[in-house]
Amino acid sequence: MTDHKLRVRRAAVLGSGVMGAQIAAHLTAAGIPVDLYDLPSDDKQRSKIAAGGIQNLLKLKPAPLASKELAEFITPRNFEDDLDQLQQCDFIIEAIVERMDIKKSLYEKIGPHIHADAFFVTNTSGLSITELAGVVPAALKDRFCGVHFFNPPRYMHLVELIPHAGTNAETLDLLEDFLTRNLGKGVVRARDTANFIANRVGVFTMWSTMHHAQRLGLGFDTVDALTGPAIGRPKSATFRLADVVGLDTMANVIKTMDSKLADDPWHGYYQAPSWLSQLIEAGALGQKAGAGVFRKE
Numbered sequence: 001m002t003d004h005k006l007r008v009r010r011a012a013v014l015g016s017g018v019m020g021a022q023i024a025a026h027l028t029a030a031g032i033p034v035d036l037y038d039l040p041s042d043d044k045q046r047s048k049i050a051a052g053g054i055q056n057l058l059k060l061k062p063a064p065l066a067s068k069e070l071a072e073f074i075t076p077r078n079f080e081d082d083l084d085q086l087q088q089c090d091f092i093i094e095a096i097v098e099r100m101d102i103k104k105s106l107y108e109k110i111g112p113h114i115h116a117d118a119f120f121v122t123n124t125s126g127l128s129i130t131e132l133a134g135v136v137p138a139a140l141k142d143r144f145c146g147v148h149f150f151n152p153p154r155y156m157h158l159v160e161l162i163p164h165a166g167t168n169a170e171t172l173d174l175l176e177d178f179l180t181r182n183l184g185k186g187v188v189r190a191r192d193t194a195n196f197i198a199n200r201v202g203v204f205t206m207w208s209t210m211h212h213a214q215r216l217g218l219g220f221d222t223v224d225a226l227t228g229p230a231i232g233r234p235k236s237a238t239f240r241l242a243d244v245v246g247l248d249t250m251a252n253v254i255k256t257m258d259s260k261l262a263d264d265p266w267h268g269y270y271q272a273p274s275w276l277s278q279l280i281e282a283g284a285l286g287q288k289a290g291a292g293v294f295r296k297e
C-alpha cells in the first residue's frame, strides 16, 4: 500500500441524473467542491432529473445533501460550453447513461480537456472497463478504472473498484483509501466481467423475479410484499427498487448480460418483459420521471 494520499481539491461529476447528482452531493458533503456536468439545458434528450439538476437533490428523500447550504458548492456545467473548467478538477467521475456508444463518444470529446494528472473513473453499472479504457487519453489510462457507487450513494456503503489491465496498482490503493477515508465507503475490488459482482447477482435476481411474477400472474404489490421486509429486505424490494434505479438504466444493465453471456444457462432471462419495454417507450422510467411501475409517491 502506498503512503501517498489522494488529495482532491475539486471534482467533476459527468452526468447529473439519478447517480451523478447524488455522487456530487456526497463529494460535496465530504468537503470537495464539485462541477456537475450534463448536456446543455436546451438539449431535448435530457432526462427530467437532469433538467432539475441540483434543485432535485433538495427534494429527494432520503436527502443526499447533508444541508441545503452545501448545494452552493455544486456548480452546474455543460458539455458544450464548460469543458475548459475540467482542467481544474483532479477527480472526474463519469455517470452518464449506461450506453457504451454514448460513453465512448463523450470520452473522445472531453479527453483532451482533462488534466494529465487527474484521476478519471466511471460509475458504469457493468459495461466493460477495458473497452471504455480504449478511448481514454493515453496519459490518463493508468488512472482509469470503474468506481461503482450504489443507489442511493449517500447511504449505500458498498463501492466496487474495477481495474482494467492497464490500471496501475497505486491508483487502486489511492482510490480505495480515498473512498474509505474521505467518503466513508467499504470497497470491494471486482474483476472486469459483465456487470461486475453486485449487479451480476442483484439485477439477475430482480430480473428473474419479474419473469416469474409475469408467468405466475402476480401483481407488483404482491411481489414487493413477498420480496421485501417479509424476508428481511428493504421496502423497495423488487418493483419499487426498479423505479428507484430507473427502468431504462435497469434494462441497459441487463442488455450487458444479454450481449456478453450468450452461453450462460440463464441467458433466456436476459430479455425485458414486454410490459417493461412498453413503460420505457412511454417515458415512464421510474422515480426520476415521476412515473414508472408505480407513480411517484
Ligand code: NAD
Pocket (backbone or CB within 6 Å): 015, 016, 017, 018, 019, 020, 038, 039, 045, 046, 047, 049, 050, 079, 094, 095, 096, 097, 098, 099, 102, 106, 123, 124, 125, 126, 148, 149, 150, 151, 244, 245, 246, 249, 253, 288
Ligand atoms: P440517468 O438516466 O438518471 O442519468 C443519465 C444522465 O446522462 C442524464 O443526466 C442525461 O442527461 C445524461 N446523458 C444522456 N445522454 C447523454 C449524452 N449523449 N452525453 C452526455 N450525457 C448524456 O442515469 P443514472 O441512473 O444516473 O445512471 C448513470 C450511470 O450510473 C450509468 O452508467 C448507470 O449504469 C450507473 N449506475 C446507476 C445506478 C442506479 O441505480 N440508477 C446505480 C449505480 C450505477
